[in-house]
Amino acid sequence: DGGITQSPKYLFRKEGQNVTLSCEQNLNHDAMYWYRQDPGQGLRLIYYSQIVNDFQKGDIAEGYSVSREKKESFPLTVTSAQKNPTAFYLCASARLGQGNEQYFGPGTRLTVT
Amino acid sequence: EDQVTQSPEALRLQEGESSSLNCSYTVSGLRGLFWYRQDPGKGPEFLFTLYSAGEEKEKERLKATLTKKESFLHITAPKPEDSATYLCAVTGNEKLTFGTGTRLTIIP
Numbered sequence: 001d002g003g004i005t006q007s008p009k010y011l012f013r014k015e016g017q018n019v020t021l022s023c024e025q026n027l028n029h030d031a032m033y034w035y036r037q038d039p040g041q042g043l044r045l046i047y048y049s050q051i052v053n054d055f056q057k058g059d060i061a062e063g064y065s066v067s068r069e070k071k072e073s074f075p076l077t078v079t080s081a082q083k084n085p086t087a088f089y090l091c092a093s094a095r096l097g098q099g100n101e102q103y104f105g106p107g108t109r110l111t112v113t
Numbered sequence: 114e115d116q117v118t119q120s121p122e123a124l125r126l127q128e129g130e131s132s133s134l135n136c137s138y139t140v141s142g143l144r145g146l147f148w149y150r151q152d153p154g155k156g157p158e159f160l161f162t163l164y165s166a167g168e169e170k171e172k173e174r175l176k177a178t179l180t181k182k183e184s185f186l187h188i189t190a191p192k193p194e195d196s197a198t199y200l201c202a203v204t205g206n207e208k209l210t211f212g213t214g215t216r217l218t219i220i221p
Contacts, residue, residue: 006156031207042117042211043157043200050207058208090156101147102209104156 003027004105006091011110013085021076021108023091032074033092033102036060043090049074050096078110085112115140119201119212126191127220134186134215136201146184147209148177149200157200191219 004025013019025032031050035043045058049068063082068074074093078085088109092102118137126132138146145164149157161170163179170177174195176187186199198216202209 004156040213042213043202043209045208048208088154092156096207100145100204100207100209101159101162103159104149107154107156109154 004091004093004103006089006105006108008108009106011108013110013112015112016080017112018077018079019085019110019112021078021089021091021110023074023076023105024072025074025091025093025105026072027093027095027103028071029093029103030071030096031094031100031102032068033094034058034064034066034074034076035090035092037088037090037107046076078112085110115203115205115210117201117203117210117212119199119215121215122213123216123218125218125220126188128192129190131187131189131191133188134199134217136184136186136212137182138184138201138203139182140203140205140210142205144204144206146179147202147204148175148184148186149202151198151200151214153198160199188217191217193219193221195219 007022033048034046047066049055065077091105094100094102116139120135148160151157161177166181198214200214202211
């Protein structure tokens with residue numbers, strides 16, 4: 001059963017703590033993406049990776065870090081430097097080529113207090 | 114810079130009442146326009162990709178069309194289960210730019 005999994009579904013952290021969100025895909029897609037979704041705003045790109053061991057900053061990368069050690073996995077770390085970390089985080093993957101349709105995971109809702 | 118504007122922000126329809134959602138865009142060299150459906154608290158579900166003006170795609174009660182400046186998502190005889198937020202996105206390179214979505218509510 002192919003798809004994208006994100007864990008956990010809900011995550012609670014105290015201010016000042018780093019937290020890592022998991023994203024795994026078994027679709028054999030080359031590219032993976034992290035987005036943040038806030039009420040009333042479109043999805044905003046945090047980081048993306050088109051190949052193992054390489055990744056690029058998106059529009060709002062400050063306060064976040066990623067790694068891409070395996071094709072299937074693209075974890076996102078929300079660091080204490082991120083000023084407004086509470087949000088809904090979405091991971092996506094795509095097979096590179098015409099169109100590049102991105103397929104999304106179920107999301108992780110992070111709450112930092 | 115790529116831009117996507119969706120209208121209306123919210124739309125309430127009676128069951129069976131057909132309507133259209135609009136997605137206006139500016140992009141340098143369109144490589145694809147995408148429609149997604151998103152239910153509350155869930156990730157977006159891919160619906161359609163349109164590549165060039167004049168193209169149309171259909172899926173059940175939904176039909177997406179594309180011109181050089183905008184796309185429409187037509188919904189025919191909607192049912193309550195069609196209630197969701199519909200997102201539009203465009204790409205001219207390896208990144209997608211999303212609109213803020215149209216929240217569609219179908220009243221039984």
